Structure formats: structure tokens, C-alpha cells
Amino acid sequence: MNTIRSCFAAIVAFLVVAIDWSAADAVVCCNSSSVARGGGVAYCQNENRTFHTVEAIGGGTCDDNRTAVPVRKCCPPGRPYDPEVRFCGPAGADGDEYLRRMMQILRVGFRAVADAMMVGYDYEQPMCNATQVLVDVTAVEMEADPSAVELPPGYCFDVTPSYELLARTCRPRDQYCGQDGYTCVNKCYKLDKIIVVDDDSRDWKQSEKPSTLSAYETDADGRPVGQSNSTVLLYHVDLLCSRVKLLHDGFKLTTNGSLYHTDEDKLVPVTKYCLEYYAEAGPSMADSLLAFICAEDTESPAIRIPEQS
Numbered sequence: 001m002n003t004i005r006s007c008f009a010a011i012v013a014f015l016v017v018a019i020d021w022s023a024a025d026a027v028v029c030c031n032s033s034s035v036a037r038g039g040g041v042a043y044c045q046n047e048n049r050t051f052h053t054v055e056a057i058g059g060g061t062c063d064d065n066r067t068a069v070p071v072r073k074c075c076p077p078g079r080p081y082d083p084e085v086r087f088c089g090p091a092g093a094d095g096d097e098y099l100r101r102m103m104q105i106l107r108v109g110f111r112a113v114a115d116a117m118m119v120g121y122d123y124e125q126p127m128c129n130a131t132q133v134l135v136d137v138t139a140v141e142m143e144a145d146p147s148a149v150e151l152p153p154g155y156c157f158d159v160t161p162s163y164e165l166l167a168r169t170c171r172p173r174d175q176y177c178g179q180d181g182y183t184c185v186n187k188c189y190k191l192d193k194i195i196v197v198d199d200d201s202r203d204w205k206q207s208e209k210p211s212t213l214s215a216y217e218t219d220a221d222g223r224p225v226g227q228s229n230s231t232v233l234l235y236h237v238d239l240l241c242s243r244v245k246l247l248h249d250g251f252k253l254t255t256n257g258s259l260y261h262t263d264e265d266k267l268v269p270v271t272k273y274c275l276e277y278y279a280e281a282g283p284s285m286a287d288s289l290l291a292f293i294c295a296e297d298t299e300s301p302a303i304r305i306p307e308q309s
Contacts, residue, residue: 026103029062029118030054042122051120053077057103060117068120069112073102074156074168076123081158081166083136086231087210089161098159105165106157112150125156125192128170133184133233134191135171176233183215183230183255188276188292191234195278195290207277209287215255222267224252224260239274241294251291259291268293 030044032052042052046068056062074081075088080098082089092098099121106113113119128134137155151157155167177184189195194207213232216224232253250262253275259268272294277287 025057025059026119027056027060027062028053029056044120046118046120049120052123053121055119055121056117057119058115058117064117066118068118069116070120070122070150071103071106071113072122072124072126072151072156073099074123074125074158074166077121080161080163081168082161082210083166085210086136098163101163102157102159102165105159106151109165110151125168126154126170128191128235130235130237131173132170133173133176133235134168135176135233137167137169138165173235177257181230182233183228183253184233184235184257184270185213185253186239186270186274187234187236188239188274188290189236191236194287195276207287211277213253213275213289215253216260218254218256218260222254222258222260223265224254228255230255236274239272239292239294241272243295245293245295247291247293248288259293261293 030051030053032042032044042050044051044054046054049068049070051068051070054062054068056064056066060066075098076091077099078091078096080089080092081087103113103119108114125134155169157165157167159165173184176182192207211232211234213234215228215230215232217226217228219225247261251268252260252262254260254267257270259273259275260266261268274292276290276292278290279287
């Protein structure tokens with residue numbers, strides 16, 4: 001899988017030792033009850049904005065009544081972002097370490113954070129629209145004014161397990177889909193959700209595992225011949241067809257974004273299918289992959305993709 005690395009991170013790894021700031025200097029002024037999961041309701045109020053956590057830093061106090069500088073961390077506070085699997089990594093032994101390292105690097109690179117006395121944290125990734133994909137970018141790739149009073153909008157920030165700074169943002173699909181090294185696929189519903197099957201009912205829950213979807217190289221006839229090292233990017237658009245067939249297996253994603261249907265020995269166009277992860281309800285549920293394909297015949301039973309409750 002393609003991983004973007006940054007020489008910027010190597011430079012700041014040296015610089016952070018000179019910064020007189022640590023987690024001990026941060027004072028938690030407000031902490032939403034959902035902060036450990038990095039989602040849920042954010043109710044920490046600062047002026048006209050709401051955050052998951054508000055902290056006083058750099059010698060500030062909670063009584064200073066200062067405007068908090070917004071910082072969006074991609075993953076929950078105790079977890080890094082792992083670009084190898086494009087997902088949040090496991091929590092570290094020191095829950096504050098990843099956040100502390102991220103803030104040290106941001107204080108070197110951005111005046112808004114360096115001058116901050118109050119910070120408001122959110123723990124969520126940007127929500128892309130139907131024309132975009134969520135991508136990883138290094139610090140040097142961000143088109144940002146280092147003297148700006150806020151961090152660049154539309155980005156979340158985090159550190160990798162090796163403490164390198166990365167950001168995530170939404171970029172136009174046509175800049176990536178179909179380009180060398182990238183394959184895009186339509187996910188049936190929100191990128192951070194999966195279907196949970198419980199008896200005859202279906203619902204949605206927060207995804208807790210990275211996508212393991214791979215794309216396959218094809219021969220001249222479009223048949224898969226071997227797994228590629230293409231990075232698979234997910235997006236979501238509504239599947240527009242009157243009847244849908246549900247496949248539990250017998251399909252493979254190809255590098256050009258089409259889906260090879262094994263039983264019918266044919267390629268399903270990008271606009272005629274979507275893929276979704278599902279799991280049986282239970283504590284040890286394992287994720288599996290479903291394909292929803294537009295049915296060309298009128299004999300196929302109508303399948304409805306469940307809506308989020």
C-alpha cells in the first residue's frame with residue numbers, strides 16, 4: 001500500500017526537544033463524556049463553538065476566558081493514525097503521548113498553535129462529499145499560511161505510531177481515481193460505518209477495523225490475474241437502480257474500479273454497484289464484505305440497502 005512519508009517530520013523530531021511544553025502544562029477545562037471514543041456529542045462550549053475537549057496550554061488557565069484555537073485530531077486522544085492501514089492505531093501505554101507529540105510538532109509549524117493559550121479539540125476526520133475522497137497528506141503538502149490565526153480548515157491532524165505528523169483532508173476524486181497507484185470504490189454508506197446483522201434486522205455501527213479491500217490487476221479480457229499494490233480509496237454516492245442483487249462472495253475489485261462478477265464472468269461498471277462491510281451481532285464479530293449490484297433482470301428479488309437509524 002502506498003504510504004506518503006515526510007522529511008518535515010524528521011526535521012521537527014529534532015526541534016521538539018527544544019520546546020518547553022508538555023502534557024503536564026495542559027490543564028483540562030472541559031472534557032465531553034464521549035471523548036474516549038472520539039465521537040458522540042461534543043458539549044464543551046467556548047464562545048460560539050463547541051468542542052469535545054477544551055484545554056489551557058502554554059501557561060494559560062481555564063479562567064482566562066480566551067478564545068480556543070480549534071485543533072481537529074483525526075483519531076481519539078490516546079490513539080495514533082496508522083497510514084499503512086489508513087486507520088486509527090491502538091492506544092499507547094501513555095494515553096497523552098500521541099496528543100503531546102502532535103501538539104509539539106504543530107507548535108513548531110503553525111503560529112496559531114505556538115501562540116495559543118487555549119485549545120479546543122475535536123476527534124473526527126473530515127466528512128467528504130460525493131465528489132471527493134479522503135486522503136493522507138504530509139505537512140509539506142498542506143497549502144497553509146503558517147502565520148494564520150487558525151489551522152488550515154478542512155484538515156484533521158495526527159501523528160503516526162512513529163510520531164510523524166500527518167494530516168487528512170478531502171480532495172476531488174478525479175485527482176486520484178484512475179490514476180497510477182489508486183483505485184476508488186463506492187462504499188454503500190458512510191465511510192466510518194458498517195452493517196450489523198442481528199437475526200432478521202440490520203443496523204449500522206461505528207467501524208472498529210481498517211478496510212482490508214484489495215484491487216486486482218486484470219488481463220486483456222478484464223479477468224483478475226493477481227493482487228495489485230494499489231491504494232484503495234473509499235467514497236460514497238447513492239446507488240441509483242430499481243433492483244439490486246446481493247453478493248456475499250464471488251466478486252473482486254479491479255484496479256480500474258470495476259467489479260468482476262465471477263459467476264457471470266463479467267465486469268460490473270463503477271456506477272452499477274457498491275460495496276459494504278457487515279458483521280454478525282456479538283462480541284467477537286468478524287467483518288465480511290458484501291456487494292450490492294444493480295440487477296438487469298426483473299426476476300431478481302428487490303434488496304434494500306438499510307438506512308441508518
